[in-house]
Amino acid sequence: MDNEKMIELVGLTKTFSQTTAVNNMNLDVYRGEFLTFLGPSGCGKTTTLRMIAGFEEPTAGQIILGGKNCEALPPEKRDVNTVFQNYALFPHLSIRDNIAFGLKLKKLPKPTIRDKVEQAICLVKLEEHVAKKPSQLSGGQKQRVAIARAIVNEPKVLLLDEPLGALDLKLRKEMQLELKHLQKTLGITFIYVTHDQEEALTMSDRIVVMNRGNIEQVGVSEEIYESPRTRFVADFIGETNLIAGVVTIKGAGFTQVESCRKRYSIEGDYPYRTGEALTICVRPENIHFTRNIADVGNYNCMEGIYEESVYVGNMVKHILRNPAGETITINRLTRKGEHFEPGQAVGFCWSPKRAVLVDAQAGPT
Amino acid sequence: MRKRFNPGPALFIAAALAILYIPIAVMVIFSFNRQEAGVSWTGFTLKWYLELLAHPDAVRAFTNSMVVSGVTTGVSILMGAFAAIGFHRYDFKGKALLDSFLYVPTIVPAMLLGVSLFSFYDICKIPLSKGTIIIAHITFCVPITFNTILSSLSGFDASIEEAARDLGCSELGTIWRVVLPNIVPAMVSSGLLAFTFSFEDVMTSFFVAGPGDQTLSMYIFGQIKTGVKPTLNALSTLVILSMVTLGIVTQALQKREKK
Numbered sequence: 001m002d003n004e005k006m007i008e009l010v011g012l013t014k015t016f017s018q019t020t021a022v023n024n025m026n027l028d029v030y031r032g033e034f035l036t037f038l039g040p041s042g043c044g045k046t047t048t049l050r051m052i053a054g055f056e057e058p059t060a061g062q063i064i065l066g067g068k069n070c071e072a073l074p075p076e077k078r079d080v081n082t083v084f085q086n087y088a089l090f091p092h093l094s095i096r097d098n099i100a101f102g103l104k105l106k107k108l109p110k111p112t113i114r115d116k117v118e119q120a121i122c123l124v125k126l127e128e129h130v131a132k133k134p135s136q137l138s139g140g141q142k143q144r145v146a147i148a149r150a151i152v153n154e155p156k157v158l159l160l161d162e163p164l165g166a167l168d169l170k171l172r173k174e175m176q177l178e179l180k181h182l183q184k185t186l187g188i189t190f191i192y193v194t195h196d197q198e199e200a201l202t203m204s205d206r207i208v209v210m211n212r213g214n215i216e217q218v219g220v221s222e223e224i225y226e227s228p229r230t231r232f233v234a235d236f237i238g239e240t241n242l243i244a245g246v247v248t249i250k251g252a253g254f255t256q257v258e259s260c261r262k263r264y265s266i267e268g269d270y271p272y273r274t275g276e277a278l279t280i281c282v283r284p285e286n287i288h289f290t291r292n293i294a295d296v297g298n299y300n301c302m303e304g305i306y307e308e309s310v311y312v313g314n315m316v317k318h319i320l321r322n323p324a325g326e327t328i329t330i331n332r333l334t335r336k337g338e339h340f341e342p343g344q345a346v347g348f349c350w351s352p353k354r355a356v357l358v359d360a361q362a363g364p365t
Numbered sequence: 366m367r368k369r370f371n372p373g374p375a376l377f378i379a380a381a382l383a384i385l386y387i388p389i390a391v392m393v394i395f396s397f398n399r400q401e402a403g404v405s406w407t408g409f410t411l412k413w414y415l416e417l418l419a420h421p422d423a424v425r426a427f428t429n430s431m432v433v434s435g436v437t438t439g440v441s442i443l444m445g446a447f448a449a450i451g452f453h454r455y456d457f458k459g460k461a462l463l464d465s466f467l468y469v470p471t472i473v474p475a476m477l478l479g480v481s482l483f484s485f486y487d488i489c490k491i492p493l494s495k496g497t498i499i500i501a502h503i504t505f506c507v508p509i510t511f512n513t514i515l516s517s518l519s520g521f522d523a524s525i526e527e528a529a530r531d532l533g534c535s536e537l538g539t540i541w542r543v544v545l546p547n548i549v550p551a552m553v554s555s556g557l558l559a560f561t562f563s564f565e566d567v568m569t570s571f572f573v574a575g576p577g578d579q580t581l582s583m584y585i586f587g588q589i590k591t592g593v594k595p596t597l598n599a600l601s602t603l604v605i606l607s608m609v610t611l612g613i614v615t616q617a618l619q620k621r622e623k624k
C-alpha cells in the first residue's frame with residue numbers, strides 16, 4: 001500500500017425516493033490497499049459499491065478513479081470489476097466461458113486467455129466443474145466462479161460484495177487466505193464488503209465502519225477495536241460494556257467521569273467538556289473481579305449484583321447488573337475458577353488505560 | 366410392495382387419446398386408400414399425393430402459406446423480442462397501458478380483425494397482396510411472441526446484465542451476448558406458436574388476401590365445400606407431417622440449448 005490515491009469519494013450521496021442510502025461520504029482509497037466496509041444490513045455498503053462500479057448514479061458528490069472524475073463513464077469503461085453479492089453468473093455459459101468472458105471482450109490472444117482462465121480455475125479449485133453450467137453448481141461454487149470471473153481480468157480495483165458469504169467455515173478461512181494472498185501478489189486494490197467482523201479484522205488494511213449511510217470511523221483493525229470513536233462503533237465491533245456518565249474534570253491526559261455517584265478516571269485526550277454526558281466503554285476481557293473495593297490502586301471500581309454465568313469453553317461470561325441497571329459482561333478464563341451466587345454483590349474493576357469514552361447517544365438517527 | 370393395477374386411469378387416458386387422434390389417424394390412413402369415396406379399404410396407393418402435385422392451385426397455396434407464415438414468424442420474433450427487451454429494461458409513462466394494449470389483438474375475434482384491417486386497407490388505398498396478409502398476421506402474432514419472451518425475461522436477473530457491463534460489454538453488446546442467448550428458447554417456442562397461428566388462420570386472411578394469394582388453409586377451406594376428396598386427406602397429412610417435424614426439431618434444439 002502506497003500513498004497514491006486510487007479512488008476518492010467526495011461528498012458522495014445517494015438518495016432513493018424515501019431513504020438516504022449513502023450520506024455525504026468522503027473517503028480516499030489508496031493503491032494496493034485492502035479496504036473493508038463493515039456495517040449492519042441496509043447501511044449502504046452495496047449502494048456505495050454500485051456507485052463506484054457505475055451502476056448507480058450518485059445523487060450528489062463525485063467519484064474520482066485514478067485521478068479522473070468518472071461521472072460520465074459507463075461501467076464498461078471503468079477499470080473496476082465487481083464480485084456480485086448474488087453471483088450474477090451468465091446462465092447460458094459454461095463455467096469456463098463465464099470466467100473467460102471479460103478476457104474475450106478485451107480481445108486477448110486465445111492462448112493467453114486459456115492460460116489465465118486455467119490459472120483462475122485452479123485458484124478457486126473448480127477444476128472438476130469447468131464444463132458445467134452455473135445452475136449445476138452449489139452456492140459456494142457459484143461464489144468462487146464469481147470471484148474467478150472478476151479477478152482474472154486483473155483490474156486496478158476489485159469490488160467484492162460479501163464474496164464469501166455462502167461458504168462453509170473451513171472453505172471460508174481458506175478463501176480468506178487465498179484472497180488476501182492474491183491481493184498482495186497482484187497488487188490489486190480491494191474494496192471488500194462483509195458482515196463478519198472477524199473477517200474484517202483479520203483481512204483488512206483499513207476498515208470503514210458504516211451506519212445508516214454515514215461513515216462512523218475509518219482506521220486499521222486495532223484502532224477500530226481498541227479505540228472506537230463513536231458509541232455505534234464500540235457497540236457494533238466485538239462485545240463491549242456501555243456505562244453512562246457525566247464529565248466532572250477535564251484534566252491533562254485524562255478525563256474524570258461520574259457514574260452512579262462514583263468517579264472514574266479514563267486516560268486519553270477527549271473533546272468532551274465538563275458537565276457533558278457521555279458513555280464509558282470497557283471490553284468484557286478488560287474487567288477483573290476484586291474482593292476489596294477500597295484497595296485497587298488507581299483502578300476504576302464498581303459494584304454490581306451478580307446475575308448468571310455462561311460457560312463458553314475456555315472462557316466464562318459473568319453477567320452482572322450495576323447500580324444504574326446497566327448490564328455488565330465480564331469474560332474470565334475458565335481455569336481461574338471464579339464462582340459467584342446470583343444476587344451476590346460483587347466488586348469489579350478496570351484500568352484507566354483500558355477504557356474509552358464515546359458520545360452518549362448512538363450516531364444520528 | 367407392488368401396487369395393484371387399476372384400469373380406471375388407464376382407460377381414461379386411452380379414451381382421451383382416442384378422441385384426439387382417431388380422426389387424424391383415419392384421415393392419414395384414407396389418404397393412402399385407393400378408392401375415392403366410401404369407407405372401405407381397397408388397397409395402398411400414393412396416387413392422391415401425385416395428383417396433388419399436379420394441382421397448380423394447391424402447390425401455389427402451399428408456397429403462399431410458407432411465404433406468409435415464414436415472414437410473419439420471422440418479423441414477429443424480432444419485433445416481439447426487441448419490444449420485450451425494451452419493455453423489460455426501461456420504465457416509461459403509459460407502460461401499463463401499452464402492456465394491456467398488446468394483449469388486445471389476441472382476444473379480438475379473428476373476423477373483426479379481418480374486417481377492420483380490410484376497411485383500413487381500403488381507406489388507405491393499399492392494394493391487397495401477400496404483404497397485407499402478412500401485416501394482418503403480424504398483428505396477432507406479435508402479442509404471442511412479445512408476451513412469451515417478456516415472461517422469460519422477467520425471470521432474468523438484472524444483475525446478470527450488470528455483470529456483463531462490468532466485464533466490459535457495451536449496452537448493445539450486453540443485449541447481444543447475454544440477453545439474446547438467454548431468450549432464444551422463448552423466441553423459438555413462441556415463434557413456433559406464431560407460425561402455427563399464422564398457418565391455420567382462415568378468417569382474417571380471407572378478408573385481406575389479394576387474388577391469387579390464397580393460403581393453404583384458405584384453399585382447404587374452399588375445397589371442403591365440394592366434399593372431402595382423398596387429395597384433401599393427402600394434403601392435410603402433409604401439413605400434419607411438417608408441423609410434427611417442426612415440433613420435434615424445436616424440442617431437440619431446446620434440449621441442446623439447455624445442456
Ligand SMILES: Nc1ncnc2c1ncn2[C@@H]1O[C@H](COP(=O)(O)OP(=O)(O)OP(=O)(O)O)[C@@H](O)[C@H]1O
Nearest residue numbers: 016017019020021040041042043044045046047048
Ligand atoms: N434500488 C433501490 N431503491 C430504493 N431503495 C434502495 C434501493 N437500493 C437500496 N435501497 C435502500 O438503501 C439502503 C442501503 O441499501 P444497501 O443495499 O446499500 O445496503 P447494504 O449495506 O448492502 O445491506 P446488506 O448488508 O443487507 O447487503 C437500504 O435501506 C435499502 O432499502
Ligand SMILES: [Mg+2]
Nearest residue numbers: 045046085161
Ligand atoms: Mg449489500
